[in-house]
Structures are given as C-alpha cells and as structure tokens.
Amino acid sequence: MSHEFLLWIALSFYSAHILEEYNYDWKSWVNSISPISVDWSSFYITNFVVIVFGFCCAQIGWKLPEFSMIYISLMWINAVFFHILPTIFFRKFSPGLFTAIFLFLPIVAWCYYGAYLDGKLSIQVLIVSNLGGFVVMLFPLILAKTKKHRLLTNKSN
Numbered sequence: 001m002s003h004e005f006l007l008w009i010a011l012s013f014y015s016a017h018i019l020e021e022y023n024y025d026w027k028s029w030v031n032s033i034s035p036i037s038v039d040w041s042s043f044y045i046t047n048f049v050v051i052v053f054g055f056c057c058a059q060i061g062w063k064l065p066e067f068s069m070i071y072i073s074l075m076w077i078n079a080v081f082f083h084i085l086p087t088i089f090f091r092k093f094s095p096g097l098f099t100a101i102f103l104f105l106p107i108v109a110w111c112y113y114g115a116y117l118d119g120k121l122s123i124q125v126l127i128v129s130n131l132g133g134f135v136v137m138l139f140p141l142i143l144a145k146t147k148k149h150r151l152l153t154n155k156s157n
Contacts, residue, residue, distance in 0.1 A: 003114025007058035007068055010075060010107045014054055017078075017099040018047045024095030033090050036144045046140045050074075053136070065120040066128040072111045073133025079104040082137075 022043070030038050057071035079100035087094045094100075115121035 002062065003111075003118050004058075004061040006107065006111045006114045007054075007061055007071065010072060010111060011051070011054040011058050013099065013103040013107050014050060014071075014075065016103060017096055018051075020099045021047075021096040024093075026095040029092070029095050033086065033092065036141065038144065042140075042144065062115070062118060062120045065115055065125045067132070069111070069115065069121075069125055069129035070132035070136060072108050073129045074136050075104045076108045077130075077133050077137045079108070 027038050027040055027043055030036070053074075054071050057068040060068050062068070078096075083094045083097045083100040086092075087097055112121060115125070
C-alpha cells in the first residue's frame with residue numbers, strides 16, 4: 001500500500017493549524033515580536049495559497065516526490081522556526097504552537113517514513129524538498145518586507 005495518502009492528511013492538518021493561528025490572533029502576536037507588519041488580508045491570502053499549494057503537492061504525490069515533499073518540509077520549518085523557537089526565545093505563546101507540535105511534527109515524521117517505505121525518499125528528494133520548503137516559507141516574508149520598496153511600487157514621489 002502506498003503512503004501517498006499521508007500528503008492529504010498533512011493538508012488537513014495545515015487547515016487546522018490556520019484555524020488555530022486565526023483564533024489565537026497570530027497577527028497580533030507576530031506584529032508584537034517582528035519588525036514586519038502583517039494584516040489579516042495578507043494572512044488570508046498567504047494561507048489560501050498554502051492550502052492550494054498543499055492540494056497540488058498531495059495531488060502530484062509520489063509522481064514527483066521532490067515537489068510534493070516541499071509541503072512536508074514547509075510544515076517542519078514552520079513548526080520549528082516560526083512557532084517552537086520563537087515561543088522559547090520570546091517566552092511568549094505563539095498561536096499555532098499546539099498544532100505545530102501535535103499535528104505538524106508527527107505527520108512530517110510519518111510522511112518521511114512513508115516516503116522511505118515506498119522507495120520515494122532519497123538524498124535528492126530531501127535536498128530539493130527542504131530547499132524548496134525554505135524558499136516557500138521565506139517568499140511571503142520577503143514580499144512583506146519589500147512591498148513598500150519604492151522600486152517595486154508604481155508610486156512616484
């Protein structure tokens with residue numbers, strides 16, 4: 001039996017994560033600890049894109065594990081670097097921490113193990129998917145940081 005179905009479970013867990021972040025006011029938390037200003041519109045659009053991306057990854061599955069495992073990489077990067085470590089460093093609860101620990105980390109381990117059992121986990125898959133995961137995670141941060149940059153807007157002063 002193939003373990004591709006785990007990618008769909010990961011997608012459903014990400015949906016629960018977004019719900020936790022929204023209900024515990026992730027926007028206010030991130031604005032209190034970060035120089036990057038985030039609004040709810042950006043939160044909604046970014047998370048919509050994450051869900052569509054997760055759907056694409058789950059649909060492609062083991063046909064291209066370098067791509068589909070980017071979503072799994074994104075999940076552990078989000079859990080560790082954007083929830084667990086900031087909670088420890090700032091000593092302030094990060095909305096999304098519960099799902100990061102109790103949903104993300106277990107499904108990530110299960111997905112990697114499932115890919116291994118199915119013969120789809122290689123060094124190439126690990127490298128490409130983790131590089132891709134970091135790029136996908138950093139992309140909205142780069143956009144948020146540069147959105148008011150004069151060269152990138154049509155505003156003339």
